Amino acid sequence: MALLEIETLTSGYGEAIVLEEMSLAIAESEGLAVLGRNGVGKTTLMLAIMGHIRQFGGTVRWSGRDISRLPANARVHLGIGWVPQERDIFKSLTVEENLMVAERVGRFDAAAIYDLFPRLRERRRNMGDKLSGGEQQMLAIGRALMTNPKLLLLDEPFEGLAPIIVEELEDTIRRLRRDYGFATVIVEQHAEDALRLSDRAIVLDRGRIVLEGLAQDLLDDFDSVQRWIAV
Numbered sequence: 001m002a003l004l005e006i007e008t009l010t011s012g013y014g015e016a017i018v019l020e021e022m023s024l025a026i027a028e029s030e031g032l033a034v035l036g037r038n039g040v041g042k043t044t045l046m047l048a049i050m051g052h053i054r055q056f057g058g059t060v061r062w063s064g065r066d067i068s069r070l071p072a073n074a075r076v077h078l079g080i081g082w083v084p085q086e087r088d089i090f091k092s093l094t095v096e097e098n099l100m101v102a103e104r105v106g107r108f109d110a111a112a113i114y115d116l117f118p119r120l121r122e123r124r125r126n127m128g129d130k131l132s133g134g135e136q137q138m139l140a141i142g143r144a145l146m147t148n149p150k151l152l153l154l155d156e157p158f159e160g161l162a163p164i165i166v167e168e169l170e171d172t173i174r175r176l177r178r179d180y181g182f183a184t185v186i187v188e189q190h191a192e193d194a195l196r197l198s199d200r201a202i203v204l205d206r207g208r209i210v211l212e213g214l215a216q217d218l219l220d221d222f223d224s225v226q227r228w229i230a231v
C-alpha cells in the first residue's frame with residue numbers, strides 16, 4: 001500500500017483551479033522529485049498534500065486512509081513534515097525555541113537535530129533573524145524533523161544557497177533517506193540535484209503531470225526533461 005496516494009486531485013485557490021485531476025503515489029521510503037517551470041503548480045501540490053488549500057475533487061490517502069478533509073495540523077500528526085519554500089523561521093525565537101515548538105515524541109529531538117546539523121548546535125541561542133540562509137534552511141528541515149514525520153516535503157530547499165551549503169544539505173537529505181528511511185518529495189528548480197536525490201520524478205506543466213519516470217532514466221535522457229523545464 002502506498003504511504004501517500006493522490007487520486008484525481010483537483011485543487012486551487014478561491015475559485016481558481018490550479019491542479020487538475022492529478023494522480024500519484026509515494027511508497028514508504030521513496031523519494032520523488034517534482035520538477036517544472038515557475039508557476040506550474042509545484043508549491044500548490046505541496047500545499048494540497050498538507051491540506052492548506054482548497055480541494056475541489058479527488059482523494060488524498062495516507063496509508064490507505066482518506067485524509068482529504070483533515071486539517072494541516074492533523075496531517076502533521078499523521079507524519080507529513082513540511083519544509084516551506086519561505087522557511088518560515090520564527091524571527092523572535094532562538095534556534096532551540098524554533099525546534100522545540102515543533103517537538104513531537106519520537107526519534108528526533110533537539111540533540112538528534114544538532115548531531116545532524118552541528119552548526120545549529122553552535123547557534124542554538126541565536127535568534128531566528130540572525131541566521132544565514134543556509135542556517136535557516138537547516139533549521140527549517142530540523143523543525144520538520146522534530147515532528148517525527150515519515151514523509152518530508154521539501155519546497156525548493158536549495159534556493160539562493162551557496163554551492164557548498166547545497167552540497168552539505170544534499171548529503172544530509174541522502175543520509176535521512178538511507179539511514180532513517182524517510183520518504184521525500186523534493187520540489188526544485190535545480191532539476192539534476194533533485195533527480196540525484198530521488199528514485200522517481202514527475203514533471204508538471206500547467207497543473208498536470210506531463211512526464212514521469214525513474215530519476216535515473218530522466219537523468220540519462222535529460223533532454224526530455226529540459227523540454228519542459230527550460231525557460
Ligand SMILES: Nc1ncnc2c1ncn2[C@@H]1O[C@H](COP(=O)(O)OP(=O)(O)OP(=O)(O)O)[C@@H](O)[C@H]1O
Nearest residue numbers: 013014016018036037038039040041042043044045
Ligand atoms: N495564494 C494564491 N492565490 C491564487 N493563486 C495562486 C496562489 N498561489 C499561487 N497561485 C497560482 O497558482 C499557480 C501555481 O503556482 P505555484 O506556486 O504552485 O507554482 P510553482 O510551480 O510552485 O512555481 P514557483 O516555482 O514559482 O513557486 C500560479 O498560476 C499561481 O499564480
